Amino acid sequence: MRRTGPLVVAFIMGFAMIFQYFIPHPLSQKFYEIMVQQWLIIISIFLYLFGLRSFTLYHYHKVRRKKEGWYFSLIALLAALITVIIGFGTRRGPLFDKIYDYILAPLQATMFSLLAFFIASAAYRAFRARNLEATLLLVTATIVMLGRVPFGAFMWHKLPDVVEWILKYPNMAAQRGILIGVGLGMIATSMKIILGIERSYLGGE
Amino acid sequence: MIYLFFLLPPAGVEAFDTPNDEGGSITIRWKEVEGAKVYLIYRKKDTLELIGKTYDTEFSDDEVEDGVEYVYGVRAVAGTDTSDFAFSPPAAASPQLFDTSKLNIFFAVFIYLFFIVYFVRAARGRTLFIRRIAGLDALDEAVGRATEMGRPILYVPGLSGMGDVATIAAINILKPVAKKAAEYETPIIVPNCDPIVMTVAQQVVKEAYLEAGRPDAYREDNVFFLTDSQFAYAAGVDGIMMRERPATNLFMGMFYAESLILAETGNMTGAIQIAGTDAVAQLPFFIAACDYTIIGEELYAASAYLSQDPKLVGSLKAQDLGKAILMFLLLLGSILSLCNIPLILNFFRTL
Secondary structure, eight states: OTTHHHHHHHHHHHHHHHHHHHOOSHHHHHHHIIIIIIHHHHHHHHHHHHHHHHHHHHHHHHHHTTOTTHHHHHHHHHHHHHHHHHHHHTTSOHHHHHHIIIIIHHHHHHHHHHHHHHHHHHHHHHTSOOSHHHHHHHHHHHHHHHHTSHHHHHHOTTHHHHHHHHIIIIIHHHHHHHHHHHHHHHHHHHHHHHTTSOOGGGTOO | OOOOOOOOOOSSOEEEEOTTSOSSOEEEEOOOOTTOOEEEEEEESSSEEEEEEESSSEEEEOOOOBTOEEEEEEEEEETTEEOOOEEOOOEEBOOOSSOGGGHHHHHHHHHHHHHHHHHHHHTTTOOOOOOOOHHHHHHHHHHHHHHHHTOOEEEEOOSSOTTSHHHHHHHHHHHHHHHHHHHTTOOEEEEESSHHHHHHHHHHHHHHHHHTTOGGGOOGGGEEEOOSSHHHHHHHHHHHHHHHOOSEEEEESOOOTTHHHHHHHHHHHTOEEEEEEOOGGGHHHHHHHOSEEEETHHHHHHHHHHHOOHHHHHHHHHHHHHHHHHHHHHHHHHHHHHTTOOHHHHHHHTO
């Protein structure tokens, strides 16, 4: 029963959602709204409590056992606690917004900006002309990068058109090849789950 | 000589229930009036009222009651001139039970479903060939390396929720990896950015340890919720990589802009890295920074490849047949389009 229950739910809901996609009737839309959107919100709220419990225990254990970098965990716990207190205390007032605008957003932007440095180091490794494929990648990437900046057009006025062609045809053909495979793979995986052939997500075979 | 210009009212005004909708909408259509710039649309139930204007020759009234008959009037406008009314026959809106514009998808899905069921049944008790997938072959090597080095394995199940098929595929790969890690007594760390994924991942890892006969070695603390914020998650995982120094990093599932931040940090720590995603935009980053990359559909084939379960392998044959049919249709469609016969093109256009 522990496995049969979820399999039956997956089968019924899976097929119901397939048919729902083809039925525009308001009853079908209502079914989607209640069974998917509202239930998902209810389940998510409860599971966020599990998430909060997991977050607290993980960092608490790190602090208690003084594991390497325990002070980061202490900061994470304090930051979460202070945010919750201010959020509830001020009913998401201006102070709460300031935490978001002046602490969280700049921290996120800082992490995102690291990407520029990582792109440089990854590009250096990827573009080393070790074999024919890497050389082709290096040449194509150089053309594309030059063609996307004004200096490229200054060197040769047709370079932007060449870049456009590379992106529109060989690049797009490769991307679509991957996407067709992905699409078929997605449908097959969904069908296997609906039909109960794929059960790994339940924890067992 | 004096010329008089009269703006003629629109001809052929028709009103009909908007097809393939959930009701509450009537479409009004008419023929173009020479010289007209704008058309005014009026609705008559008890009284005649202006409901909108359009530059087109079609208008959709989405504020009607189902089952109530309405008459529509259309006037053409050109500068200061306005034509007389042209009225439509009465029309009523109603909801539809089937969206006929999706008929081709409906048939395609059920034909594909038939292929899957057929190949799954046909594959029972047989050994089917699957081409080698280097990234999946390397999973054993990666787990073994972590064991030899006495360091943990880091498994990142992507940043999407359980509603994403890529996350389900990532969870399917987690099971054999966790089982192998349990057999080798190597810790596996699974930081999550979605509490639903975390709950499923905890259950999967727990079951894997149970199957490996090592339920005592399972640590709930190792499969935890980090944060649901994208870059905070990236910072958290980077921190784990730098502090715990896992020997193996596995990135499976859906990734966004943080993919390179994660993979490059892992690269700096010297870990063996295997990534698998169907996010086309992130694939180049993973290819540049990881030792092995499982590309697109290979991610979905992983469960069948690792388990060698004939039923799952059979479904891969259905995927192959689906691809073969699409390739044939693409080729045929291209040739027919070149001959100005848009038959295949039109079939896919309605999708």
